[in-house]
Amino acid sequence: MPAGEAFSERQNSDIVRAIRLAKRQSELPVSVYVGTLExxxxxxxxxxxxxxxxxxxxxxxxxxxPGSRRLEIVTGAEVRRRLDDRSTGLAAMAMTSAFQAxxxxxxxxxxxxxxxxxxxxxxxxxxxxx
Amino acid sequence: xxxxxxATVLLLLSGTPASxxxxxxxxxxxxxxxxxxxxxxxxxxxxxxxxxxITLLVLAPGMxxxxxxxxxxxWWAAPVWFNGPADADTAVHSGVPTIEAGGxxxxx
Numbered sequence: 001m002p003a004g005e006a007f008s009e010r011q012n013s014d015i016v017r018a019i020r021l022a023k024r025q026s027e028l029p030v031s032v033y034v035g036t037l038e039x040x041x042x043x044x045x046x047x048x049x050x051x052x053x054x055x056x057x058x059x060x061x062x063x064x065x066p067g068s069r070r071l072e073i074v075t076g077a078e079v080r081r082r083l084d085d086r087s088t089g090l091a092a093m094a095m096t097s098a099f100q101a102x103x104x105x106x107x108x109x110x111x112x113x114x115x116x117x118x119x120x121x122x123x124x125x126x127x128x129x130x
Numbered sequence: 131x132x133x134x135x136x137a138t139v140l141l142l143l144s145g146t147p148a149s150x151x152x153x154x155x156x157x158x159x160x161x162x163x164x165x166x167x168x169x170x171x172x173x174x175x176x177x178x179x180x181x182x183x184i185t186l187l188v189l190a191p192g193m194x195x196x197x198x199x200x201x202x203x204x205w206w207a208a209p210v211w212f213n214g215p216a217d218a219d220t221a222v223h224s225g226v227p228t229i230e231a232g233g234x235x236x237x238x
Binding site: 005007008015016019029030033034036041042047049051065073075076077083084085088089092097102 | 195196198200205207210211212214215218221225226227228231233235
């Protein structure tokens with residue numbers, strides 16, 4: 001296949017909008033990487049997550065490797081408390097089912113929104129008095 | 131449709147309006163036939179042109195959109211990082227891999 005941009009303009013803005021919404025609604029910093037994860041995919045994703053620097057403990061990294069069909073969601077030490085592995089698993093499932101159908105950008109956008117939603121409900125369980 | 135187009139072209143090429151001849155042309159009197167070139171144009175040229183036009187109409191939208199991701203057919207694009215570090219290369223090289231991380235892995 002010829003080299004080119006991964007996403008069209010509209011797909012790009014869909015992903016950016018989902019990330020912005022996650023930040024605004026749930027104060028959840030999400031970073032999305034789409035590209036090759038060389039070697040051990042989990043180790044590669046952890047390396048990328050570490051590259052986020054000071055923000056890493058508060059951030060979620062979604063790493064997608066469309067070539068080898070792998071998805072890694074990494075949650076930092078701090079954000080882990082309100083976004084448990086079960087929630088990320090559910091978001092991962094939503095994403096991969098879209099990826100299977102060939103919808104890369106749509107899967108990423110809805111996955112990011114799912115993460116944001118889980119982070120929000122998780123937090124309100126502790127703060128809501130209802 | 132092909133027949134109508136052929137008939138129209140035939141009329142135009144022969145250059146004789148139907149109303150000009152007083153007698154009905156029922157084929158009894160043989161007139162000048164089509165030349166080889168005319169025959170080829172009508173029966174091969176027009177269908178080929180139609181074929182090309184329809185093919186183009188079908189393929190054009192996909193060609194304009196560019197390649198699309200299909201699972202199992204590899205990945206062609208350069209890596210993209212949304213909301214990532216400004217200088218990704220140095221950040222990855224100088225960064226420390228996260229140790230106490232949660233999350234999940236999945237394949238499709």
